[in-house]
Amino acid sequence: MTTMHINSLSKRFGRTTILKDINLKFDSNGIYGLFGRNGVGKSTLLNMIVDGIRPTDGTIEVDGQNVKDNGQALTKLWLMNASMPFGKWTSVTTIMKWVDAVYGDFDFANAKRMLQEFGVKENAHVGRLSTGQQTSLKLVLALNVNATIIMLDEPVLGLDANHRELFYSELLRTYSEKPRIFIVATHLIDEIAHLVNHVIIIDQQHVVIDDATDTVLQQAYQLSGPQEQVTAFGRHFKVINHSARMGKLGQVIIYDQLPTDLKVPADLTLNHLDLQSLFIAMTSPDMGQIASAQSTKEAHHHE
């Protein structure tokens, strides 16, 4: 199987640093969820992987080969994003033939079936397709191309709810029939959470989570109850966010490995968190301030 390693990757645009020292390893087949807030650099990262833009520092290797100016490595990759690289007078059939000409072994039969389900005509020209239909076309290409690393940047942009469900089921079907590396960057975390088996979260230029989904969710908790007790109990663990405080009630988000025999006080409630809630808590702007305050309190406690 194909592997990809991203080594100490950084990207600056002028004086603005978007990504800093990104290290990621894709060593096994799976559906990887790439999450981050708007402007955090998800699309930039994916564009650097396909050598569309060049990193400021660091390297990207596919099967041990640097992708920079390397056609052999690049033809193992496929990126689907918001841009439409095909002219508006190009027909859907022609595009599929182009993909087959370059990558070989394009699954025409499956692609035609999917086009029908998405409501896209084979003889239609790109310029005549709606935004949703163009997205559908790009999805069909991505799920049927003969590449070993498929990257989908906001794959459901412009799709209605029915087609989004159709995409998710087709993604699972494609993956089960031909396991590969799929990297899906999306804001709709709730919708895709059940599909991804590995979570990557980027925040403030760095990777903050890079782990199996099960492992991530096992460490995500919401602790709520009387504020003083929440603070006292929570100080023993890694609190990443204080959420709503109503009167004397408090609530914190914990991302930590808790002991299996942990005894939670009767006044407190400890629940597991879903992926989207964890993402929001982890990427909320007050996270740094809370962590700093927490550190100060613990320092005083130890004194």
Place this chain on the structure above:
Amino acid sequence: MSKGAKFLIKYRLIANGIALGIGVGIYLLLTLLFNIGDLANVWPAILSGSIGVATVVGLVMLFVLPRRSFNLAVQFGIDRNTLWWTDILTPVCWSLLITILGLLFQQFATNNLGHNQGSFWIGMAIILSLFFTTQVLADIVALVHGFWKVVVIVGLPSLLMSILIWILTCIAQWMSKTNWTLSQHQINQIEHLLTSPGIWTVVLIVCIAIMILLTWVFTKMIRLQRD
């Protein structure tokens, strides 16, 4: 040759051919509309007209083809080195083809229609060749620096040169309408120069050199960075 390279060459040859066909078609249509029965007196207008058409076509190509090729290359996993040489190769092929056809037609025109017709056709061939060379430079710059900068870096010098040639042809037209006439000897000398492939080759080389220089100057002025 990789599958990606083959694909890109085929794509660019077809795309360049279509653009060229549109440009030549517009040029011929304008020529017919303006009634060029007596080419001896209207060659400045034809020359400037062909430059204008070629400039418009070329700017359209600048807007569309370099970016389209780059996006296709990224989509299809074609590395930049392959993109570079296929991007340079296809316009040069068309350029050479047009130049050869233009020279052949010039010979035909000279033998059968007289010198003025010949100069008209060789002028067209040279202008279109210059134009495609401009596109090659535009593609190189587009690949290195990013699309929008091409419009400034290469589009602007192209326009400046077109304006310069317009001015020169307007002067020539003014000369023909005023009492400032040339002697028959002077006219023969000018005709000889205009039908000399050597002169036009020098003109082409000088134009290319100016284009490269202006591209370099604008690049430095805008402080572009290679992505």
